[in-house]
Amino acid sequence: MSRTPQEIFQSYVHAGAMTRNADALAECFTEDGVFEAPLMPAGAAFPRRLEGRAEIRAAMAAYYERQATGDGRAPNVERSAYVLHTTADPDVFIAEIDTVFDGDDGEEDRAVSLVQIVRVRDGRIARLRDYFSPDLMD
Template sequence: MAVRKTGFEGSTPRWGFAVTPQEIFERHVRAGMTRDAEAQAGLYTPDGVFEAPLMPEGTGYPRRLEGRAALRDGFAEMHRRAAADQRVVDFARSRYVLHTTADPDVFIVELDTAFVDAEPMALVQIFRLRDGEIALMRDYFSPEIVL
């Protein structure tokens, strides 16, 4: 995956050392790719929020998850659905670009996920941090791709 390095050192998380936006994002991706909902939810603040604002109501996919327990359960369900999906990610062709902002606790990621035998998926994720943990992540993608 291509990464634009920014030199931004990020905020100081509860464990006392700086974590960059790239590290937070890559931990989030790694937890998702290994389907580790507990690790993924653990990257969020206790009151952390995941939002998928473009997801239509009634699809079975969450539009909003709030709090670590809801995040863990929601991510676990998304991972179960993904496991049944026949698409295989082509990591060699998938890319992302991470953009920092004037606010050191906000960063934006543009993702282009390539699949072996399916149409690619482009999405944008906006992360808002608090003390080095994800307080809010908004995931903007085309719902047709996951439905």
């Protein structure tokens, strides 16, 4: 039985943004899956393009480890939202995402909007293109 776009997306968000579990995130992808952040400049801390489950696992584990020394703020699930859009191609869906991070004492909340285009195969992500402002990953 094939998973729905909703199920695939929820697994991906839980593994990545919510728990920062590189192993679980990599398992959301096909063995030859591709994760892309096309707007990221070359050499940025956040990877621009990862090919294959093993590379996704290793690179995201390293990225999450570097982030562990940062502010470590998690998204405010109650205030964040997303809408999934299906397309004429049943293997492609688009995620329109608005994530809110609570501000620290006296800081304003931080809202992040982005779009992801997801191509699936056999219930896993075959290609994910993540479009967001690179300065959000500083």
